[in-house]
Amino acid sequence: MAMFDRKGQIRIIESFLAIAVVFSAVLVSVTFPSAPDLSKQKSLASMGTQTLMTLDTNGTLGNLILQQNWTDIKTALDILLPTGISFNLTICDENGTTVNAEVIQNSNLLGREAVSVQYVCATRSQTVRFFVVRLQLAWMG
16 A cells, blocks of 8 residues: 555656646746847838938928927828837937937837838038938837
């Protein structure tokens, strides 16, 4: 009878070890992030560059920056970028100082894999000023 009790104890210990192995495997698989999808990142970068170039047609972007018209810049980005894409735009002058006093974004990018695109634009006025426009893009959801 004592022999059956030891076999039962060994089976219980074996089941606890099996549960521990399965639990640790699940924990390790959740902890390590998956590899980023480079094709999605390249398409976002291309889309961001195209959007900034379209917005800067005929010096529109430079003029909006000179007028500090952040609302119109955000509205234009909302129209030009497809739904399902989050963006954040930062504008710096030639010294690297941030120009836009207001945040230009449609949602928060925290926790998302974002792509950053930089674009240099110049104003079309008598005194030419250069701006570095940094557009960060990420897929929503």
